[in-house]
Amino acid sequence: MSWRMWALKKSVWVFHVNLGACNNCDIEIVNLLTPRYDVERFGIKLVGSPRHADALLVTGVGTRQAIIRFRQVYSQTPKPCVVFLMGACACGTGIFHAGYHVEGPIDKILREMDPNAIIAYVPGCPPKPEAMISGVVKTLSAI
Amino acid sequence: MIEVFQNLFWILIFPGFVFTLVVGLLASWIVRKVSALVQWRVGPPLCQPFYDVLKLLGKEILIPQDAQRAVFVSAPLVGMAGVLLLSTMLWRITITQSAFVGDIIVAIYLMVLPSLALILGSSASASPHAAIGTSREMKLVLGYELPLVLAFIVVVIKSGGQLSLAAIAQQTPVLSISGFLAFFISLLCIQAKLGFVPFDIAESETEVASGIIIEYSGALLAVWKIMQALMLVALPLFLVMVFLGGFGTAGRPLVWGIGKYVLVLVVLILIKNTNPRVRIDQAMKFFWVYCGLLLAIAVILATFGNYYGISWL
Numbered sequence: 001m002s003w004r005m006w007a008l009k010k011s012v013w014v015f016h017v018n019l020g021a022c023n024n025c026d027i028e029i030v031n032l033l034t035p036r037y038d039v040e041r042f043g044i045k046l047v048g049s050p051r052h053a054d055a056l057l058v059t060g061v062g063t064r065q066a067i068i069r070f071r072q073v074y075s076q077t078p079k080p081c082v083v084f085l086m087g088a089c090a091c092g093t094g095i096f097h098a099g100y101h102v103e104g105p106i107d108k109i110l111r112e113m114d115p116n117a118i119i120a121y122v123p124g125c126p127p128k129p130e131a132m133i134s135g136v137v138k139t140l141s142a143i
Numbered sequence: 144m145i146e147v148f149q150n151l152f153w154i155l156i157f158p159g160f161v162f163t164l165v166v167g168l169l170a171s172w173i174v175r176k177v178s179a180l181v182q183w184r185v186g187p188p189l190c191q192p193f194y195d196v197l198k199l200l201g202k203e204i205l206i207p208q209d210a211q212r213a214v215f216v217s218a219p220l221v222g223m224a225g226v227l228l229l230s231t232m233l234w235r236i237t238i239t240q241s242a243f244v245g246d247i248i249v250a251i252y253l254m255v256l257p258s259l260a261l262i263l264g265s266s267a268s269a270s271p272h273a274a275i276g277t278s279r280e281m282k283l284v285l286g287y288e289l290p291l292v293l294a295f296i297v298v299v300i301k302s303g304g305q306l307s308l309a310a311i312a313q314q315t316p317v318l319s320i321s322g323f324l325a326f327f328i329s330l331l332c333i334q335a336k337l338g339f340v341p342f343d344i345a346e347s348e349t350e351v352a353s354g355i356i357i358e359y360s361g362a363l364l365a366v367w368k369i370m371q372a373l374m375l376v377a378l379p380l381f382l383v384m385v386f387l388g389g390f391g392t393a394g395r396p397l398v399w400g401i402g403k404y405v406l407v408l409v410v411l412i413l414i415k416n417t418n419p420r421v422r423i424d425q426a427m428k429f430f431w432v433y434c435g436l437l438l439a440i441a442v443i444l445a446t447f448g449n450y451y452g453i454s455w456l
Contacts, residue, residue: 003201004202007198008198010190010194010197011194011198035184038186040187041186043187043188043195047353049357051360052353052359052360054202076205078203078204078360079203
């Protein structure tokens with residue numbers, strides 16, 4: 001394992017991307033960043049710009065309007081970076097799979113852009129903060 | 144030739160880059176840990192700032208298409224070099240007592256350099272958020288430089304017109320009324336210089352998404368973080384030397400000096416954690432009207448005290 005990935009695992013700065021979510025997952029993510037769960041213990045920090053981020057927390061189904069911005073945000077994130085798909089919609093479009101406004105599963109679009117993208121799935125509607133922490137820990141120990 | 148190597152050692156290893164960087168990263172851990180304790184959290188582990196810098200050094204550097212490349216890349220290095228020079232100078236004066244006349248003026252100039260570098264770098268990055276950050280940072284620099292220089296003038300008057308830091312560090316102006324006023328206000332100015340919360344208007348994360356450094360990524364962002372860590376050592380150390388009677392004067396143990404430094408740092412952190420962010424016009428008014436007025440009174444008091452020989456004034 002290279003020193004880059006080792007250092008990345010020790011300090012993950014996250015950027016929150018909402019791609020047309022119903023706000024449920026977003027509330028749980030905000031909940032995750034409160035002092036109750038205190039993810040700064042693991043070096044996880046919320047940043048304001050994708051250029052500072054190591055991980056993108058993606059929520060929502062990926063609407064036609066939002067997917068354009070997601071492509072820009074992903075290309076603005078310095079590599080190596082991890083994309084966390086939070087919630088059922090982001091993992092596989094969920095109940096909106098046949099919607100007229102849905103561009104497609106986010107992981108498929110991401111693979112088209114960057115075949116080597118590191119993608120992690122945290123299912124749930126919405127996932128609990130404990131589930132998110134568990135997903136992040138499992139991903140970081142896998143890469 | 145030996146002298147050249149010795150000077151390089153001074154700048155790069157012992158009181159300079161490596162030593163100050165380690166102390167500065169520890170200081171930024173103290174900042175995060177104390178903030179966490181204030182917010183009833185556990186906080187990051189001791190090595191967290193080291194991991195952050197190491198990770199940023201290993202990441203890809205993205206340069207915006209419309210950015211002015213040369214300025215964009217060199218601005219962080221210029222800022223870091225300025226703070227590095229300042230901290231080396233201060234440590235050298237502390238350790239060897241070898242100062243030159245007028246070094247307090249050189250120190251004041253070097254303290255402006257990181258803010259100038261931030262303004263240059265962010266205005267070269269071709270981003271509207273960074274432009275807002277730049278304009279705020281410029282106004283903020285205009286705001287706090289006046290009270291900061293006035294505060295140092297109070298100290299110079301109290302010390303009887305001494306312009307060398309080694310002579311100024313022999314006395315403790317904070318024990319007088321005018322000196323205490325000047326110390327208190329320069330603490331707030333240092334808060335603004337470090338970009339800590341009541342005056343973090345230029346890089347407010349919630350409104351302009353970390354404004355001035357929004358376009359920086361990878362190793363260039365790491366250089367900004369290193370610069371902030373170095374400033375976290377140099378600026379409180381400067382306050383200790385100017386107002387609190389120096390770091391390690393003869394006859395006192397080293398713990399005394401470290402205690403003074405940590406005291407200044409913790410006061411800065413507590414101000415950071417108990418105040419909301421102000422608007423830029425509020426900050427300007429605060430620095431120019433209120434701090435300026437208080438410091439004008441302090442200058443008059445110090446002049447009277449010096450003229451009639453009343454040391455507590």
